[in-house]
Amino acid sequence: MSSRASGARPRSKKLVLAVIDSLKPEQLDRAVAAGRAPTLAKLLEHGTYVRDCVSTFPSVTPVAAATIATGVGPDEHRIPSMNWYHRGEERYVEYGSSFPASRAHGVFRSLFDTVYNMNMAHLARGTKTVFEHLDDAGLRTAGTTYLIYRGRHRHEPSGASMYRRVAEAAQFRHPVWGPEEFFYADLFDSRDTGCTASLGMPGQRDRHSACVGAHLVENDLFDFLLFSLPDNDTFSHRYGPAESVQSIAGADRALEQLMEPAGGPDEFLSEHAVVVMSDHSQTPVEARVNLADVLSPWRLLAPADVAPDEAEVAICPAARSAMVYALDPNSRERTTADLVEDLSDVDGIDLVCWRLDGEAALRSSKGELRFAPGGDLEDGRGGTWSVEGSTAALGLRTEDGRVRSGAYPDALGRLWSALSCVQSGNVLLSATPGYEFVDWGGADHVPGGSHGSLHADDSEGVLIMCGVGPDSAEQRPDWSLRDVTPMILEHFGVPS
Numbered sequence: 347m348s349s350r351a352s353g354a355r356p357r358s359k360k361l362v363l364a365v366i367d368s369l370k371p372e373q374l375d376r377a378v379a380a381g382r383a384p385t386l387a388k389l390l391e392h393g394t395y396v397r398d399c400v401s402t403f404p405s406v407t408p409v410a411a412a413t414i415a416t417g418v419g420p421d422e423h424r425i426p427s428m429n430w431y432h433r434g435e436e437r438y439v440e441y442g443s444s445f446p447a448s449r450a451h452g453v454f455r456s457l458f459d460t461v462y463n464m465n466m467a468h469l470a471r472g473t474k475t476v477f478e479h480l481d482d483a484g485l486r487t488a489g490t491t492y493l494i495y496r497g498r499h500r501h502e503p504s505g506a507s508m509y510r511r512v513a514e515a516a517q518f519r520h521p522v523w524g525p526e527e528f529f530y531a532d533l534f535d536s537r538d539t540g541c542t543a544s545l546g547m548p549g550q551r552d553r554h555s556a557c558v559g560a561h562l563v564e565n566d567l568f569d570f571l572l573f574s575l576p577d578n579d580t581f582s583h584r585y586g587p588a589e590s591v592q593s594i595a596g597a598d599r600a601l602e603q604l605m606e607p608a609g610g611p612d613e614f615l616s617e618h619a620v621v622v623m624s625d626h627s628q629t630p631v632e633a634r635v636n637l638a639d640v641l642s643p644w645r646l647l648a649p650a651d652v653a654p655d656e657a658e659v660a661i662c663p664a665a666r667s668a669m670v671y672a673l674d675p676n677s678r679e680r681t682t683a684d685l686v687e688d689l690s691d692v693d694g695i696d697l698v699c700w701r702l703d704g705e706a707a708l709r710s711s712k713g714e715l716r717f718a719p720g721g722d723l724e725d726g727r728g729g730t731w732s733v734e735g736s737t738a739a740l741g742l743r744t745e746d747g748r749v750r751s752g753a754y755p756d757a758l759g760r761l762w763s764a765l766s767c768v769q770s771g772n773v774l775l776s777a778t779p780g781y782e783f784v785d786w787g788g789a790d791h792v793p794g795g796s797h798g799s800l801h802a803d804d805s806e807g808v809l810i811m812c813g814v815g816p817d818s819a820e821q822r823p824d825w826s827l828r829d830v831t832p833m834i835l836e837h838f839g840v841p842s
């Protein structure tokens with residue numbers, strides 16, 4: 347660990363960014379109405395509540411986490427999905443869609459990609475994280491287990507952990523660069539807090555964050571804390587978003603525990619600004635699409651392929667989104683066009699998107715359209731577009747020089763960012779509501795909940811700003827995950 351560049355304490359309030367994975371606005375409202383989320387109710391009472399903060403596309407956690415932590419989309423941060431094909435290394439990258447999927451790609455390799463490579467290799471080097479910005483400004487940063495953690499402080503793997511030998515056997519011996527105070531499952535802990543992560547098992551992770559967070563508050567160890575609460579996602583996948591009041595109550599207890607050393611929420615809020623947000627939402631799933639079946643005429647690249655040179659196509663399912671890669675650069679355009687035909691009119695596939703002559707092309711059952719940045723139409727975030735073809739394909743309304751879609755929020759901006767990411771597939775897919783793509787391990791969340799698509803029901807999440815940001819949600823239209831890092835930097839007076 348290195349020491350702070352400057353010992354000066356900031357004038358701004360300390361700030362906690364709490365990310366509750368898959369927090370659905372309707373379910374938060376139900377939890378609050380039922381008295382199951384008193385701490386979140388307190389934050390809503392004192393803060394500004396946005397119920398439609400738009401996620402990334404695909405609306406899956408690694409992509410969304412990278413956008414929350416950097417303020418830019420996948421075109422710039424370069425984390426394209428939960429599962430993707432690494433063209434440079436000619437292999438799949440799997441961040442843990444499910445345990446069977448990790449097993450298919452190799453459990454240790456999958457963990458190694460998630461823990462080390464996502465931050466140290468895959469996340470664009472030139473894109474600063476919120477931790478790097480604040481570390482450079484001499485602020486005291488801290489984080490509990492979160493997919494994106496890259497900062498300026500070097501951390502050796504935890505020496506005290508009872509799981510140390512397991513971790514060493516799996517080659518988790520390397521140091522990383524993270525926030526000043528860094529806690530990641532049982533693999534890294536920058537100080538002894540007395541908290542254990544139980545190997546990061548689902549259902550135990552919020553408790554670990556709460557225990558670590560309370561220790562950091564009690565000892566006044568941060569100016570900025572990224573407080574990660576992932577358990578709601580697991581619960582909502584399993585039982586469906588309609589049941590998630592129970593897991594939201596669990597997240598609420600973690601927030602309560604965090605605030606307790608200060609004397610409770612009121613005292614805590616006098617010294618801290620708090621942002622609570624989702625990375626994406628969830629929607630019920632009742633049916634599955636198996637891409638390997640849909641594209642069975644092609645020679646598909648298998649995770650441990652014995653003859654990878656013979657493969658024509660790589661497929662990367664990620665919950666309610668998927669990417670397909672044409673592997674041979676010499677026939678890429680032809681293969682992409684053929685794949686688009688094969689993927690059109692398939693039950694469960696809503697949108698088929700690809701790049702064509704420098705533009706974006708998209709097909710749905712309602713028609714085909716093409717779009718590109720820089721035309722006469724302005725979206726809700728100030729982006730300008732030219733659109734040609736069937737606007738019904740994306741439910742687009744165009745009037746008075748404005749372009750909007752209710753069904754697919756920030757549709758053009760999100761699709762363009764995904765299609766422009768150098769690591770993305772040649773064809774991107776968004777599932778029909780109610781459907782999910784089966785992952786590489788044969789697993790899915792039917793009949794529970796899922797996310798990943800461009801649709802509003804997966805994409806619109808919670809953003810509560812308390813002691814930071816504007817006084818009303820209407821001061822800015824079309825909130826997005828991209829707004830969070832800039833807002834935090836502004837709070838501390840750090841240039842972005």
Ligand SMILES: [Zn+2]
Nearest residue numbers: 368407579583
């Ligand atoms: Zn999830």
